[in-house]
Amino acid sequence: MKGSLLFILxxxxxxxxxxxxxxxxxTEFIFPEADSVPIGESEQLSAEAIEEISKNIxxxxxxxxxxxxxxxxxxxxxxxxxxxxxxxxxxxxxxxTLGILGADLGYLNMYEKTxxxxxxxxxxxxxxxxxxxxxxxxxxxxxxLSLNKSNLDSLLFLSIDSYTQxxxxxxxxxxxxxxxxxxxxxxxxxxxxxxxxxxxYPDPILKDRIGEQKIxxxxxxxxxxxxxxxxxEYNNLCGYLQEIKEKYRDVRITxxxxxxxxxxxxxxxxxxxxxxxxVDMTDEQLKEIIDATKKIRDKLILNN
Amino acid sequence: MKKxxxxxxxxxxxxxxxxxxxxxxLVTNCVLNAGxxxxxxxxxxxxxxxxxxxxxxxxxxxxxxxxxxxxxxSLCNSEDSNGKLILTIKDNTNKIVLSSFDQKTGKTYPYxxxxxxxxxxxxxxxxxxxxxxGSGVGVVSMVK
Numbered sequence: 001m002k003g004s005l006l007f008i009l010x011x012x013x014x015x016x017x018x019x020x021x022x023x024x025x026x027t028e029f030i031f032p033e034a035d036s037v038p039i040g041e042s043e044q045l046s047a048e049a050i051e052e053i054s055k056n057i058x059x060x061x062x063x064x065x066x067x068x069x070x071x072x073x074x075x076x077x078x079x080x081x082x083x084x085x086x087x088x089x090x091x092x093x094x095x096x097t098l099g100i101l102g103a104d105l106g107y108l109n110m111y112e113k114t115x116x117x118x119x120x121x122x123x124x125x126x127x128x129x130x131x132x133x134x135x136x137x138x139x140x141x142x143x144x145l146s147l148n149k150s151n152l153d154s155l156l157f158l159s160i161d162s163y164t165q166x167x168x169x170x171x172x173x174x175x176x177x178x179x180x181x182x183x184x185x186x187x188x189x190x191x192x193x194x195x196x197x198x199x200x201y202p203d204p205i206l207k208d209r210i211g212e213q214k215i216x217x218x219x220x221x222x223x224x225x226x227x228x229x230x231x232x233e234y235n236n237l238c239g240y241l242q243e244i245k246e247k248y249r250d251v252r253i254t255x256x257x258x259x260x261x262x263x264x265x266x267x268x269x270x271x272x273x274x275x276x277x278x279v280d281m282t283d284e285q286l287k288e289i290i291d292a293t294k295k296i297r298d299k300l301i302l303n304n
Numbered sequence: 305m306k307k308x309x310x311x312x313x314x315x316x317x318x319x320x321x322x323x324x325x326x327x328x329x330l331v332t333n334c335v336l337n338a339g340x341x342x343x344x345x346x347x348x349x350x351x352x353x354x355x356x357x358x359x360x361x362x363x364x365x366x367x368x369x370x371x372x373x374x375x376x377x378s379l380c381n382s383e384d385s386n387g388k389l390i391l392t393i394k395d396n397t398n399k400i401v402l403s404s405f406d407q408k409t410g411k412t413y414p415y416x417x418x419x420x421x422x423x424x425x426x427x428x429x430x431x432x433x434x435x436x437x438g439s440g441v442g443v444v445s446m447v448k
Contacts, residue, residue: 052366059345062370065446110343156344157335164346205372212423216368219425255422260401268415271402275395276421277371 050176053219054167054183060103060190061156063209064110067193070203074111078193079104080301081119085126092233094130095178096300099185101127102163107193109155114146121146128166131178136165177230180223184237187220191244192297195290207286211279214248221245240296247288252280334380334443338415342376342445350389350430351439361392361429367444371423374447378415379404380440387436388412394427401426405433417447 080100088094101124108117121143128134138158145155163182170179191213198206221241228238258274335344350363369375379389390405390412404413412433432438 055346055365055367057368061343061345062373062446065343065448066372069448153335153338153342153344154332157332160344160346208372209370209423212370215424253423264413265417267413268417269404269413270417270419272419273401273421275401277423 050171050180050223051168053223054171054179057183057187057216057220059160060106060186060193061110061160063190063194064107066206066209067197068110070201070206072197072201074113076113076116078107078196079116079120080189081116083123083301085123085130088127088130090233091131091178092181092231094127095181096185096237098124098127098131098166099182099187100189100297100301102159102182103186103189103193105159106156106190109146109152109159112152117146118143131170131175133166133169136169137162177227177234180227181237183223184220184241187216188293188297188300191293195293198286199290207281208279210286210289211248211251211281212253212277214251214253217241217245217248237300240300244289244292244296247285247292251285251289254278254280330380330382330439331441331443334378334441335445337380338376338378338443338445339447341448342378343448344443344445345375346444348428348430348442348444349439350432350442352432352437354386354437355431355435357434361390361431362435363430365428365430366425367428368425369418369420369423371421373420375418375420376415376443376445376447377402377404377418377428378443378445379413380443381432382439385432385436385438385440387432387434387438389438389440389442390431390433391416391442392429393418394429395422396424396426 080097081104083097083101085094085097088097101120105117105120105124108114108120121139125134125137125139128137142155142158142162145151145158163186167179167182170176170182191210194206194210198210221238224234224238224241227234229235254277256276256278258276260271260273260275262269262271264270331347331349335347338344346367348363348365352362355362377391377393379391381389391403392400392405393402395401402416402418404416405411428442430440430442432440
């Protein structure tokens with residue numbers, strides 16, 4: 001038994017070292033993808049590791065910024081504004097919807113659509129109070145900044161900081177399952193926004209951004225995994241994330257190596273990365289990702 | 305005795321509140337000074353005691369950075385810091401892609417703009433020069 005274990009350990013170490021060496025020799029390599037994240041492994045994640053993972057998830061503000069760069073006009077059709085916070089009965093519904101509306105708030109803030117953001121803020125307030133984290137959201141200050149369009153950066157800071165504090169409080173108080181739901185909600189809504197827009201505006205940069213989500217998909221699954229067997233709601237969510245992951249299976253991300261170039265400018269430093277990533281994703285793969293994202297997002301919202 | 309104890313508790317609470325407020329003020333100022341075209345994304349509040357100056361930066365955090373995005377990493381120090389806050393960023397192969405500190409000249413930069421062309425998860429490493437004691441904040445923004 002002991003001999004077999006040593007043999008397995010030796011084989012694993014040998015294979016890992018071989019892979020690492022070969023990737024160093026090449027200038028281009030295929031993005032490594034672990035086929036599955038063992039549930040046992042994610043259950044053992046430390047609080048610090050979970051905190052790290054939660055920071056990895058891209059901000060919906062970045063997606064909104066990308067849409068603005070592409071000159072995509074604002075559309076209320078992408079928002080989940082039909083959600084009635086009074087109908088969210090379980091903590092699962094409240095935390096997940098808090099994430100969905102957080103992403104919508106980021107989109108609204110970036111486009112300075114303050115009239116609509118006041119309605120969403122009211123819903124966020126009810127949901128946050130519903131899971132006893134309302135104290136971290138300075139609604140009055142955010143509302144005031146929303147109405148006064150002069151300071152977008154303060155508005156973004158207060159909104160994002162409120163979510164960061166809620167996330168930390170939930171994790172520190174053994175309610176990590178709600179923090180994970182909120183983060184997954186933010187990601188699904190950001191992904192929904194990007195995949196809906198790309199249908200109307202098939203910009204290659206936006207297509208790449210959708211394909212690149214493969215990089216953080218495993219992290220999202222790791223966040224959900226410890227709670228998959230908690231109850232049917234969590235179990236369904238885990239299934240949905242696996243479904244999205246399946247659509248990304250054949251999307252390839254390759255890297256070209258290069259050294260960064262830096263120049264001093266106006267007292268600061270500007271660094272241009274010459275190393276680059278490239279996404280290989282067919283139109284058919286993209287369509288499957290768009291369809292799966294919409295189906296899952298709608299299911300989760302309508303179930304509420 | 306009881307009176308002294310209550311006074312001590314009140315002074316301690318007031319001290320902690322003032323410290324928390326000044327930390328918040330530092331973050332707010334750092335966010336607002338990032339520039340008119342910078343849009344706030346995240347902040348990292350760094351508070352470190354004196355450590356060794358072996359070059360290994362002590363405060364570590366991860367963040368995803370995306371291709372076709374220009375990020376600004378601003379570094380702000382509180383007045384009571386002995387050292388200046390510095391930052392290096394490594395990619396997933398542990399290669400340094402950015403440093404706000406030039407080891408050859410000793411020069412530090414208050415902000416670094418990073419034009420990202422490779423999407424991925426990066427490690428942000430903060431410390432104070434030579435492992436000095438200090439508190440500060442690193443703000444990450446997008447530049448339009």
